[in-house]
Structures are given as structure tokens and as C-alpha cells.
Amino acid sequence: MYIPLPGEELQLGVGPEKGAEYLGIGQVVRDAVLKRTDLPSTGSVLDIGCGSGRMARQFVDHLKPRGRYVGMEIQKRFVDWCNENIAPVNPAFEFYHQDIYNGGYSPEGKVKASEYRFPFEDGSFDVIILYSVFTHLLPEDAGNYLREISRLLKPGGHCYSTWYLMTPDVEVSYLLPNAKEGQVGFGFPACAAALDEAGLHADGFQPGRWNGARTDIWQDLLWLRRTEDVPEPLRPAEIATARETGDEPFVAGTLERLDPVSGTLTVLGDDGSRTEVGYARETPVRVHGAPGALSDLRPGQRVRAHYAETPSGKVAVKVAASGQLAPEQVRGIVEAVDSEANLLTLTVLNRGSLSFRMDPEREAANVDGRNIRLGELSVGQVAAVRVVPTVGSVAARSPASGDNG
């Protein structure tokens, strides 16, 4: 059944992918759901935060008209598009607007997510999907949604949910300081406690690519079920271990010291051990999943250093870092302005080409003391931007702020 692609704005409104990649994410989620849940063609699916229907459209061939697929969403433009383009193709599909407040997506919303009751009877759904939604909910909102999921799942039902699951000592982490709901990470124990309280248990975990894992989605995937369906839930320690499983040996912990003279990183492990890992200038570094430099690393950050054993000790082959970073000012020469992708590329001394996502309406670069919007910048100008490292990308935030999707 043919469903057109939504316009670019509606594709990029739910994540950085467009075209085939936008469609690909939906296929990955559908395949995972069908593989794990045996969802019958007359089964029922609730897609919370369904966005522009990226998942929904992938189920139109699987579900018969006697099945049911309900998409719930706080942005009306998405709901309207889905009702105009997906619902007519298969009568199993319905989409509803939730008039809920979210600092990033719907600041005009009237109802608190922490108090919202979904308008469905208990035990209505075989499968509930929340793709990149818990990463936009504050703890009290997430707690209510988990209780609602527990109420709405049929006995034996499954919930596919994605998260940024953080180090054990973090309860909740706002990775985008200016818009709290922009990117929210929860610690494993805090998440497990909220699940317990809601009457849910995790029975499957797949670390996401943001963690350096070679998996098919960016965020961490948690499969949830009603507590009575899972006598032996996954526990935080097991999740932490699964999350850190990689191909090469690595040390993970807090960055204690970075010594540029000896070229050594000192990592304080979660078990209290201290490990020194040598590095070279060309050692690849990722910060919140985006390419970075050794000079981006700060003591106190969560790091994972994959290493090779050499006669002179451990030498890092790649380093990944996460954790709150302070905004910084970056100054360079404008190398390119991409108004379609909203990207500004600067050539920065000692750091090469760096690209920053900018909101063309709200953010500006500083040129000779004046604020200049993305579309008005010219190649060759010396420009300064205030950047906030975020999960997955580095966004220019000067002078205003906003959500990075």
C-alpha cells in the first residue's frame, strides 16, 4: 500500500534521518517487534509519540483492518499528516492529538504528561512502542507513562522502548542544558526502580550506537513487560554489563586525568580501579556519539577507552565520552553554509573543519560583534558560535536556545 513520504520538515521533526534512512528506522523497529512479539495480523499496537508515522507506516501491510494501530502524539501537525496519509490506507489505523506540554516540542500544551491518562481501557494493547520518547520526558512524566503502559498492556504484551541509559550513579541527566526535555538520560537503577514502581519489568536490552555499540539504532532499547509476565527481570548490573560489551577490550569509568605530556588518560573504573591508557594525537574520539577531539575531554566525564595491548602498555584505539559539558565559544573561518541541512561549517585552528547545527530562525553567529543568522553568513568570514555538545551532534546556540530533536 502506497503512503507518500512526509515533507522534509516532518521527517526531520522526529530525528536527523530523511529519505531512505527515515524509512529504514521504521523498518528496523517493525522487524524487531514482529520478531519478538508474534503480533497477530489482528493484534493491537499503541505508538506513543508516533511523530510523522515513521513506525506506523511500516505496519500497514502487517495489520488487517480488524487489527488496531493507534498513534498518539503531542504535535498536531504530525497527527494531521498521519490522519490524512496513513489512516485512509488501512482502517486499522487511528491517530490522536494529546494536548500535552513539552518544553521542547509543545510549549503551548495544556496538560502535564505526569497527569495524563490515555483514553483506553486496561489491557487494550498487545504491543506498545515508544521510540525516542522517554528521552524527551522528565522523570515524573516518565513515571506516569510507565504506569500507563503497565495498565494498557494486555497480559503477555510487550513494550518496545528506547532510552539513554546512563552510568549507575546518575539518577537523571539533562544532556541539553537549555531545554530540559531536549535530551534526557536516566541511570539504570533509577530506571529499574521506576519500572518496579509501575508494575513493569525489563526482559530485554540492546545497547545503542550512542554507547559505541554496533547495533541498528542510536538509543538503548529496553523491552518491557508487565511484572507478572517476567518473574526474572533484567537488573541494572546486567544491563550495565550488556551495555559495555564491545569487540575490543576497554576500560570504562570516569576520566580522572588527561596528561598531554606523557599522552596518557587515567580512567577511574566503576569498581574503583585506576587504569592508564596511552593515546596518540590521531586517536579517534567521540563525544556524545559525534566526532570530537582529545581537547574536548574533561576530567569528570564518563569515558570508555578501547585499547590494544602493546609492549609499552595499553594504547587507546578509540575513546568515547559522555556526560554534561559546559557550553563553549568556538571561533573560526566560515567554510560552508548549508541552509538546507541548517549546518554551519567552520575551519577552526588546530581542530580542522567543525560543523554545527543551527536553527536559522533563532540562532546566530557572532561576526565583528554582530549577530548574523545562518542564511546571511558568507564563506571566509570570521565567526564565533556558542556551542553546546549534545547527544549525537554539536549544536550552535548563539544567542538563543532550542531543542535539537
Ligand SMILES: C[S@@+](CC[C@H](N)C(=O)[O-])C[C@H]1O[C@@H](n2cnc3c(N)ncnc32)[C@H](O)[C@@H]1O
Ligand atoms: C524524537 S521524536 C520520535 C517520533 C517517533 N517515535 C519516531 O521515531 O519517528 C519524539 C516524539 O515524541 C513526541 N512527544 C514528546 N513528548 C511526548 C509526550 N509526553 N507524549 C507523547 N508524545 C510526546 C514529540 O512530539 C515527538 O514527535
